[in-house]
Amino acid sequence: xxxxxxFYDVMRRQGITRxxxxxxxxxxxxALGLGPSFVPKIAHAMETKPRTPVIWVHGLECTCCSExxxxxxxPLAKDVVLSMIxxxxxxxxxxxxxxxxxxxxxxxxxxxxxxxxxxVEGNPPLNEDGMFCITGGKPFVEKLRMAAKDAKAxxxxxxxxxxxxxxxxxxxxxxxxxxxxxxxxxPIIKVPGCPPIAEVMTGxxxxxxxFDRLPELDRQGRPAMFYSQRIHDKCYRRPHFDAGQFVxxxxxxxxxxxxxxxxxxxxxxxxxxxxSTIRWNEGVSFPIQSGHGCIGCSEDGFWDQGSFxxxxxxxxxxxxxxxxxxxxxxAAGVVGGAIAVHAAVSALKKAQKKSQDKVxx
Amino acid sequence: xxxxxxxxxxxxxxxxxxxxxxxxGQVRAARVNAPLYxxxxxxxxxxxxxxxxxxxxxxxxxxxxxxxxxxxxxxASAMGMTPTPQGARVAALIHAVENAADHLTxxxxxxxxxxxxxxxxxxxxxxRVIDRFTAxxxxxxxxxxxxxxxxxxxxGMLAGKWPHxxxxxxxxxxxxxxxxxxxxxxxxxxxxxxxxxxxxxxxxLEEFVALSRIDDLMRWGRxxxxxxxxxxxxxxxxxxxxxxxxxxxxxxxxxxxGPIFAAGAWDNGPRPLDTAAIREDLSHAxxxxxxxxxxxxxxxxxxxxxxxxYSWCKAPRLAGRSMETGALARQVVDGHPLARAxxxxxxxxxxxxxxxxxxxxxxxxxxxxxxxxxxATFMHSAPAPxxxxxxxxxxxxxxxxxxxLRIADGRIASYQIIAPTTWNFSPRDAAGIxxxxxxxxxxxxxxxxxxxxxxxxxxxxxxxxxxxxTVH
Numbered sequence: 001x002x003x004x005x006x007f008y009d010v011m012r013r014q015g016i017t018r019x020x021x022x023x024x025x026x027x028x029x030x031a032l033g034l035g036p037s038f039v040p041k042i043a044h045a046m047e048t049k050p051r052t053p054v055i056w057v058h059g060l061e062c063t064c065c066s067e068x069x070x071x072x073x074x075p076l077a078k079d080v081v082l083s084m085i086x087x088x089x090x091x092x093x094x095x096x097x098x099x100x101x102x103x104x105x106x107x108x109x110x111x112x113x114x115x116x117x118x119x120v121e122g123n124p125p126l127n128e129d130g131m132f133c134i135t136g137g138k139p140f141v142e143k144l145r146m147a148a149k150d151a152k153a154x155x156x157x158x159x160x161x162x163x164x165x166x167x168x169x170x171x172x173x174x175x176x177x178x179x180x181x182x183x184x185x186x187p188i189i190k191v192p193g194c195p196p197i198a199e200v201m202t203g204x205x206x207x208x209x210x211f212d213r214l215p216e217l218d219r220q221g222r223p224a225m226f227y228s229q230r231i232h233d234k235c236y237r238r239p240h241f242d243a244g245q246f247v248x249x250x251x252x253x254x255x256x257x258x259x260x261x262x263x264x265x266x267x268x269x270x271x272x273x274x275x276s277t278i279r280w281n282e283g284v285s286f287p288i289q290s291g292h293g294c295i296g297c298s299e300d301g302f303w304d305q306g307s308f309x310x311x312x313x314x315x316x317x318x319x320x321x322x323x324x325x326x327x328x329x330x331a332a333g334v335v336g337g338a339i340a341v342h343a344a345v346s347a348l349k350k351a352q353k354k355s356q357d358k359v360x361x
Numbered sequence: 362x363x364x365x366x367x368x369x370x371x372x373x374x375x376x377x378x379x380x381x382x383x384x385x386g387q388v389r390a391a392r393v394n395a396p397l398y399x400x401x402x403x404x405x406x407x408x409x410x411x412x413x414x415x416x417x418x419x420x421x422x423x424x425x426x427x428x429x430x431x432x433x434x435x436x437a438s439a440m441g442m443t444p445t446p447q448g449a450r451v452a453a454l455i456h457a458v459e460n461a462a463d464h465l466t467x468x469x470x471x472x473x474x475x476x477x478x479x480x481x482x483x484x485x486x487x488x489r490v491i492d493r494f495t496a497x498x499x500x501x502x503x504x505x506x507x508x509x510x511x512x513x514x515x516x517g518m519l520a521g522k523w524p525h526x527x528x529x530x531x532x533x534x535x536x537x538x539x540x541x542x543x544x545x546x547x548x549x550x551x552x553x554x555x556x557x558x559x560x561x562x563x564x565x566l567e568e569f570v571a572l573s574r575i576d577d578l579m580r581w582g583r584x585x586x587x588x589x590x591x592x593x594x595x596x597x598x599x600x601x602x603x604x605x606x607x608x609x610x611x612x613x614x615x616x617x618x619g620p621i622f623a624a625g626a627w628d629n630g631p632r633p634l635d636t637a638a639i640r641e642d643l644s645h646a647x648x649x650x651x652x653x654x655x656x657x658x659x660x661x662x663x664x665x666x667x668x669x670x671y672s673w674c675k676a677p678r679l680a681g682r683s684m685e686t687g688a689l690a691r692q693v694v695d696g697h698p699l700a701r702a703x704x705x706x707x708x709x710x711x712x713x714x715x716x717x718x719x720x721x722x723x724x725x726x727x728x729x730x731x732x733x734x735x736x737a738t739f740m741h742s743a744p745a746p747x748x749x750x751x752x753x754x755x756x757x758x759x760x761x762x763x764x765x766l767r768i769a770d771g772r773i774a775s776y777q778i779i780a781p782t783t784w785n786f787s788p789r790d791a792a793g794i795x796x797x798x799x800x801x802x803x804x805x806x807x808x809x810x811x812x813x814x815x816x817x818x819x820x821x822x823x824x825x826x827x828x829x830x831t832v833h
Contacts, residue, residue, distance in 0.1 A: 060399055062829050064422020064524040125399070128664050132673075134396035135376050137366070166404065166419040173400025173662070194419060194525055250530065251740035256537055281517030282510060290521030290528045291535035295415055297525070303416070307409035 007046040007209065021046075028210075031203045031278075033225050045210045052209050053116040055108055057147055059140040060133045060167055060176050061122025065158040068195035069202070105143075109150055117208065118151035120144065120161045124182055125174030132174040141182060153187045153214060154179060155204065159297055162190035162222075169303040180221070189214050190221040192273075194297035199278050200226045220300070222272070231268035231294050234276040237261065247291075255291055265309040266293030273298040362389065367813055368396075370821060377786075377828050379817065380671070383807050388817070391795070391802035393786045398647075398673040401833045402660040405776040410436060410745045410768050413776065417764065418525050420778070420833045423466075425524045426459040426516070427757030428764075428830075431778075434615075435753030435764040437531035440743050446617040447737040448533015451519060453614035453621065454546075454729040455529060456755070457722050458515045460613075461553075463758035464688065464719040465512075465561075467825045468589075469494070469505035472712060475818050476592055486591050493585060501560070501585050508556040515549050518542060533740030538733055546730045554723055562586050566720040573698035575599075578713060586716055593709045602801040602820030604706030607682055608690035609634070609784065611763065613756035614725065621725055622756065625694040626679065627704065635680070636754065636763070641779065642676040645669060645788035652791070655765040655777035656750060673832040676787040676796060677779050685797040686760025686784045687824065689714035697721075706801070711823040747771045757781050759825050780830035798824055 005013075011021055025042045029035070058066075108116070122140075125132040130139025148154060156179045159165035168176040180188050191204055204223050207215045215223040232238065240246070241260040248254060248263060262269070268276070271294050275286040287294055293309075296302040368378030376397045382390040401420055405413055413432040418425035430452060437443060444452060473494040481487050493501035513523050519536050520528035528535045538546070554566065562569050563584025572578050579594055581587050593599065611634070612624025626632040642652050647663045647670045655677075663670065678684075685706065692700030692714045699717055703710035746768060753764040760781030767775040787796035795803075798821065807814040 060397065062419055062422040062425070062524075064419070064425065067422045067524050131666065132398045132400075132662075133376070134378075137368075137378075166416050167399040167401070169404040169416065170407075171400075171403060173403045174398060176399070195422060250532065250535060250742045251537060251738060255535070275522075280522035281513050284514050284517030285521050287521035287527055290519065290526075291537070292521060292527040295527065307412055308415045309409065309411050 005051060006049060007051045008048075010051055011046075028203070028206050031199055032207055032215075042206075042210050045212075049209075049212070052152075052212075053108065053112040054119055054205070055105070055116055055147055055151070056119040056121065057140075057143060058135075059120065059122035059144065059160070060125050060174065061158070061160045063121070064195040065121045065160075065201070068198045069157075105147070109147060113150045115152055116150070117153055117155060117205075118147050118186075119155045119157055119205075120179050121157045122160045123164060123168075123176050123178055125167075125176045126182075127173070127175035144179070144182060148183045148186055151186060153189065153208070154183060155208075156180065156188055156190045156192075157201065158196055159192050159194040159302070162192040163300040164303075165194055166303045187214055188221060189217060189223060192222060192227075192298040192300075194302075196298070197226075197274060197278050197280060200274055218272075226274045226278075227272045227298070229272065229274075229277075231271045231273055231276045231288070235268055235288060236276065237288060250291075261288060261291070261293040263311055264293045265307070265311055267296030267299070267302070267308075267312065268294040269312060271296040271299050271302075365807075365812065365814075367817055368394075370818075377821070377826060379802070379821065381802070381807070381814070381817065386807055386809070388802050388805040388807060388814075391799045392671050393674075393788060393796060393798050394672045395674040395782075395786060395828050395831045396672075397828060398662060398832050399829075400660065400662070402776050402778060405773050408773050410439070410766065410771075410773050413764075413766065413773065414530065415527065417778070420780075421827055421830045422524045424459065424463060424757045424759065424762075424827060424830060426456050426520075426526055426529070427755055427762050428778075429526055429529045430456050431753040431755045431757075431762050431764040433529045433531050433753065434755060435751040435766040436745065437751070438753060439749040439751030439766055439768055440531055440746060441749075442532060442741070442743055444531070444533040445738045445741055447734055448530075448739045448741075449616050450729055450732060451534045451536070451538065451739060452529045453616055454726060454733075455516055455520050455526065455534070457614055457726050457729065458512060459523070460756075460758040461719055461722045461726070462509045462512055463825075464715045464722070465505050465509050467715065467758075467822075468561075468585075468712070468719075469499075469502050470496075471825070472819075472822045473501070473585075473589065474499070475815065475822065478815060480815055484592075484595060486588060486595065489588055490592070493588065504556070504560055508553060508560075511556075512549065512553045515546055518545060518549075530740060530742070532742050533738075535740060537739040538735060540735045543730065543733050543735060546733070547727075550723070550727055550730060554727075557720065557723060560584060561716075562720065566723055569717065569720045570724070572717075573702065575699075575702050578699060589712065589716075593712075598708040598712075598819065599710070601708045601816060602706070602711075602805065602823055604685045604797055604801050605683060606705055607684050608693050608704075609679060609684035609686045609761050610691045610694040611636075611754035611756055611761040613691060614729075615755075616729075620756075622691050622695045624754075626684070627690070627693050628682075631694070631696075636752065638680040639763075639779070640678050640681070641777075642678055642790040644676070644791040645671060646675045647673055648675060655763065655779055656752070656767065656775075658765075658777045659775070660777070670788070672788040674783055674787055675779075676790045677784050678787075678790055681792075683787065683790070683794055683797050683800070684784055686781050687711065687715075688718040688758070688760075690760055691756055692718055692721075708819050708823040711825075715825070745771070757827075757830075759827050759830075760784065762830075778833055780827065780833065782824070782826045782828060782831040785824045786826055786828075786831055798826075 029038045124141035130141040133140040156162045245259040246263040362384045365381045370377045378394040380392040417432045418429040474496040476490045516523040520526040608627040612620030613622040649661045751766040765777045805816040
């Protein structure tokens with residue numbers, strides 16, 4: 001453990017100037033909602049603390065989280081965060097291949113025992129003993145359990161790891177299961193979204209590296225600093241909602257004027273995320289700005305709530321505060337329903353298997 | 362004869378495992394396994410047809426716009442509508458940006474880092490490659506990631522976010538770009554051209570696009586492209602991983618005048634494309650059911666994973682033959698003289714064709730932006746039909762992508778997807794004919810004691826596989 005560099009060492013080795021480093025510290029403080037007095041604190045932590053090793057594993061997923069991450073907006077996040085967290089083991093980006101890669105994983109776990117952060121992208125499918133996602137000859141769920149055992153904390157990247165996401169959509173053919181249902185004895189921070197916003201990802205990880213603890217979480221286990229407000233609360237089209245000015249059809253006159261997309265099925269009023277403040281692709285835009293409603297991709301069960309183009313029916317134009325929690329409960333109810341559906345499907349599958357045996361016999 | 366299982370592969374999208382039979386320092390037979398199955402086609406059944414626009418992009422976070430474009434096309438065809446001309450133009454632009462970004466990623470992050478391996482120490486170019494292409498840290502990688510993020514501003518601007526964009530709809534796009542957007546798009550493209558010309562190609566793109574002979578290509582000598590070509594000449598990448606020479610392209614970027622890169626098939630010469638002749642063979646896939654056209658196909662996983670199957674991937678065939686798809690296929694079918702000269706395939710041909718297409722795509726994107734008319738209609742809408750069928754064919758970065766949709770009683774009754782890597786990495790069919798990668802691996806050299814044969818790494822990555830799309 002003694003030979004781990006500090007973040008600052010890593011940065012300097014990457015050719016980052018002192019000036020850029022300080023700028024990064026102040027940007028980070030701002031992104032995390034911390035005052036200027038925290039800037040020297042962050043800088044000091046980065047100069048003196050050994051960097052935290054991160055192991056990044058991929059289960060059943062589409063890699064959109066990694067894709068988002070490597071496009072972070074801070075001028076430095078792209079270079080710095082990537083190099084500073086040192087993806088000691090990352091399936092998609094690392095150099096080693098095949099069994100060397102598996103060995104690298106074991107080495108990293110051994111070397112940083114009890115001290116590394118496990119970042120999980122995707123989730124384990126549990127059906128048929130996990131055979132729907134096999135990596136290195138073993139079901140992913142085994143790799144996940146093994147890597148989690150000695151981790152200090154776990155980050156569940158994205159809707160897949162946090163909630164299941166579309167691959168858990170009814171009938172959830174592979175029984176894709178979120179990380180917290182499999183790993184129950186470790187602190188888990190959920191960073192949902194499909195994918196999460198790059199700045200949210202780097203912000204969360206920087207906070208953990210700097211302060212050596214989890215950020216404040218909401219009751220669903222999400223970092224409160226990014227998930228405490230609805231898209232709707234800070235949406236730049238909100239005045240049109242309040243004024244009752246709505247898009248009625250795609251590319252109509254109202255759409256060109258940038259009216260509210262609520263009637264086109266926008267889920268902004270029930271979605272907790274930072275899209276309308278931080279925005280996407282280096283702050284350029286976000287879905288509502290492109291003329292399409294929010295689909296609520298950072299909410300549990302967003303994939304099974306009826307059509308993405310159905311209008312929310314329980315949103316009152318005023319007094320919406322009164323039923324935000326009810327909406328949360330409704331979502332949980334739907335998930336319960338999905339499990340029941342799943343049980344039925346498993347029974348159906350058994351029936352299928354029988355008939356297939358017959359054909360083969 | 363020894364058997365070697367190579368996998369998991371890093372630096373490919375998703376999970377992949379290749380079983381090799383090796384004798385006398387050569388691969389005799391290869392079996393490709395896509396070990397990841399999620400069941401998207403099953404999840405789509407029973408849903409509102411429009412939901413395909415949100416669900417299918419999430420098959421893949423790298424080529425999500427391709428999936429989104431295919432879903433929009435399939436729905437449009439079921440509705441009997443076509444996008445407005447300007448809507449099609451903007452959709453094509455969004456899609457072209459993703460494909461260009463994918464080509465850039467493949468070259469820098471996935472393909473080139475293999476040449477930094479210690480096995481190549483002592484080659485004249487090794488030091489340069491280590492400096493430029495070391496995984497994660499190489500100077501070229503960092504520049505490419507930055508250039509790519511800047512290029513994707515275009516998607517941000519036009520489509521709200523990337524990955525998992527929602528803006529492409531059956532009738533066009535949800536965002537009508539104004540004159541100010543048009544100017545910003547042009548600025549982003551100019552910056553990307555500057556990066557390509559200064560760093561990747563080391564010369565004006567038009568000069569690279571004008572190449573027509575392999576000899577001239579090999580003498581290029583400029584930029585990172587020149588470095589790759591020096592390596593290719595030294596290691597004989599031309600002869601490595603040769604393919605069947607049969608290619609398939611659904612035609613890229615359909616605008617009102619037709620696709621910008623032509624649709625068609627190639628088998629020692631141009632052939633017409635008849636998508637009705639596509640069949641998905643299940644003999645070596647862990648799937649139950651019978652061979653079918655995707656409009657009638659089913660996805661029923663065989664949970665017993667019984668022999669002789671060895672992959673979740675079905676084996677698509679065009680008129681009974683395996684087909685290679687991707688940038689090389691697209692450029693051969695489109696008739697570019699350099700691509701036609703390289704139609705024999707191989708590692709060099711696949712990678713060089715991707716670079717050629719990257720240069721051509723930049724020019725295509727500039728033309729698309731120049732033709733944007735901010736006053737026009739970018740989208741029209743129509744209700745989804747109660748009953749109907751649709752076929753959505755597009756070209757993803759990795760090749761031909763098709764969605765086949767049937768709507769009954771206002772809901773999705775069946776949805777079948779054939780992704781590019783499904784074609785390229787298909788297992789054997791009932792006749793025992795191997796898929797394109799399996800065939801390309803036969804004859805690959807394996808040195809004594811190699812557990813991850815480097816030639817196999819090059820050949821596999823030359824296809825730019827996307828394993829999550831393959832099985833979905």
